[in-house]
Amino acid sequence: MKRALGLLGLLTLLLSTCSFAAKVGEAAPDFTGTDSNGQSRKLSEYRGKYVVLEWHNQGCPYTKKHYESGNMQKLQKDWTGKGVVWLTVISSGPGKQGYVTASEENDYVRKINASPTAVLLDPKGDIGRLYGAKTTPHMYIIDPEGRLIYNGAIDDRPTSDASDIPGSKNYVSTALEEATSGKPVSTPATTPYGCTVKYGQ
């Protein structure tokens, strides 16, 4: 049994290392997911708009850094206010840190005053693995043509300390500001930082 599991693990690992993580400059892989209100959401239905993907785990200190300070909510509010689609994605497997039911997530969103366009529940980790999401947070931006234009960290201070936010450079805002004013994104890829995504089996 143990050996079978080991073999399965190895096979999945091989598959996962062979699969292509989302690459900047290329078409962002399409996916369909279910949000915390039970609605089906397909990436390609947002063609014509900028889309932000935010990998999330409410128990992770690096996620908390950006939510307890209000930084993430402000980004969500500012950019969705300008017509950007913001999808928070939770890829924690059942029993893992950050795994939530739809109603738990809706309570959390209300309590913490978050305003994403939708929260996608991805307990099997399909969307996470499709994008190669490594950490929470891990941020991606997709342009109106469906191309990935940013993949990486939320900002340039890889710590869990909220006091580092005021002096930081926010890569997501910078990329969106540049892209929406017709400029190329100056920093299209960075190393994401945070907790590992708590994928299930």
Place this chain on the structure above:
Amino acid sequence: MQPFSSRSVATIAWLLLASFPFLGAAERVTSHHLRLNLVSEQSVIVPGQEFSVALHFALDPGWHLYWVNPGDSGEPPRVEWKLPAGFTAGALEWPAPRRINDWQVVDYGYENELVLLTRVQAPPGADGTADLQANVKWAVCRDVCIADRAQLSLKLPVASKAEAAPPKVLFERTRANLPRVAPRAWKASAVSTKDSFVLTIRGGSTGIPPKAGVEPNFFPLEKQQIENAAPQKFSATGNTARFVLKKSEQLLKPVATLKGVVSFGPGQSFFIEAPVSERR
């Protein structure tokens, strides 16, 4: 200047401190899944001399801390020193890390224990008792991460002659595992191919260390150069060691130099800087 009285104050302070456990030369905190201890290699401070202090983390089984480049997740411990006037602290000395796997990410870090050494320079005019304070922040992770911090203080009397403290063995053991400057005879270079960097170390007259039961590894000091989670293909032929390192998917511009630590096993880690050339 009253050398006699300052020395007696120091002696009294020392006697008082010595009546506490851990010889008074350390403050210890117990926090989430680890115990942290600030210790000095010398039990007294000699004016104008340099001495080493250590932040000694003892971890619960399964939990880990991070190297200066943490790899795919986490963050390294950071320390902010608050020292008496005239004292200065050098950079943290990082032992060679190991690869820590979790699903499709690889972190660079430490399990069981981490000892971070720092050299402290005492000013020529030091006297009385010196209070060395460290504000330490770290992330400790297993399947989940905890961000934590502690304030430690270590009071040491000033004396005219150095005196090794019992934790000396801890310092010696730690130094034996610090990466060293690579031997002069070594030549490190790298070739950039489509997907990989081929890092070659020619041992010259010094030779390269024999395999010591563990798979040799390259640990990059810069982020975003190699794919941390990709297996590193190591091979050794005669006097030459070779690592095939998958390029980072986040790599945007050509890399001029691969900087990092190569580890051939315990006590056999070396800093290297390999100029990178494109394959023609």
